[in-house]
Structures are given as structure tokens and as C-alpha cells.
Amino acid sequence: MNITGEQKLLAVLAHLAYLFGGLGFIIAPLLIFLAKKDDPFVYEHAKQALVAHLVILAVSVATGLLCALLIGLLLLPIIAVLWLLLLITSIIAAVKAADGQGYKYPIIQGLVNKI
Template identity: 75%
Template sequence: MNITGEQKLLAILAHLAYLLGGLGFIIAPLVILLLRKEDPFVYHHAKQALVAHLAILAASFITSLLCLILVGLLLVPVVGLLWLVLLITSVIAAVKAADGQFYEYPLIQRLVSKL
């Protein structure tokens, strides 16, 4: 499969979309996913990034709610660690995308396969 520069750029953008701030880390991979359904390379990377970003958003949201009853305070370091893992794995994914390779985030493949 011959991967173009545009395909690589879109895949990298999907993985590193959290640099956009706000909900850009959800919106960018979602838009890429919806607009490039016919492109297996870009679709794969956008789907991986979207599920990973939604998972970390859900974990952060749940921890925030639990902080209201003080239980979540114990989970704050765990969520911080999850964000660090997301940072590392998304950089790895972006490098793989730049090399024209597929990448699967660890721990979320059951979720990805359902999408």
C-alpha cells in the first residue's frame, strides 16, 4: 500500500489532536474519521486516536465526579498516569503514521473493534 503525505499528515493530526486544546482532541479525530471512511490507513489511525481520547476523557470525567465525594482524590494520580501513557503512545502512533505503518493503542482494542 502506497501511503501519501496527506494520509500521513491526517493520521498524525488525529493522534496529536490533544495539542489543539479543549475538545479538539475529540473533534479532530472524529471529523477525520467521518471524512476519510474510504481510506483504510487514515480511518484506522483516526479510529484508534478517537477511542483512546474518548477513553481518557471518560476516565478523567469519572475521576472528577468521584473527587466530589473525596474518593476521586485517590484516583487523580492514576488519571495523571493515564494522560502520560496517552502522551507517550500517541507520539509513538504519530511516528508510526509518519512511517506509513499501522498502530494500535494498548488496552483499548476491544473498544476499537466495536466501533
């Protein structure tokens, strides 16, 4: 399978969308996911990134709510580690995408496979 430069760029953008700030880290991979359903390479990368970003968003929101109750303060180091893990794995995924290879984020494959 010959992967084009455009396919690689879209896949990399999906993984590194958190660099856009705000909700760009959800919107960019979602738009790529929806627009490229007919492209297995880009679709799979966008799906991986979207699920990973949604999981970190959900965990961050839940921790934020728990912080309001002071319970979540104990979870802040865990959130920091999860964001660091997302940073590392998304960079690895982006490099793989740029090389025309697939990538599967660790831990979340059960959720990814349901989509």
C-alpha cells in the same frame, strides 16, 4: 500500498489532536474518522485515536465527579499516569503514522474493534 503525505499528516493530526486544546482532541479525530471512511490507513488511525481520546475523557470525567465526593482524590495519580500513557502512545502512533505504518493502542483494542 503507497501512503501519501496527506494521509500521513491526517493520521498524525488524529493522534496528536490533544495539542489543539479543549475538545479538539475529540473533534479532530472524529472529523477525520468521518471524512476518511474510504481511506483505510487514515480511517484506522483516526479510529484508534478517537477511541483512546474518548476513553481518557470518560475516565477523567468520572474521576472529576468522584473528586467532588473526595473519593476521587485517591484516583488523581492514576489519571496522571493514564494521561502520560496517552501522551507516550500517541507520540509513538504519530511516528508510526508518519512512517506510513499502522498502530494499535494498548488495552483498548476490544473497544476499537467494536467500531
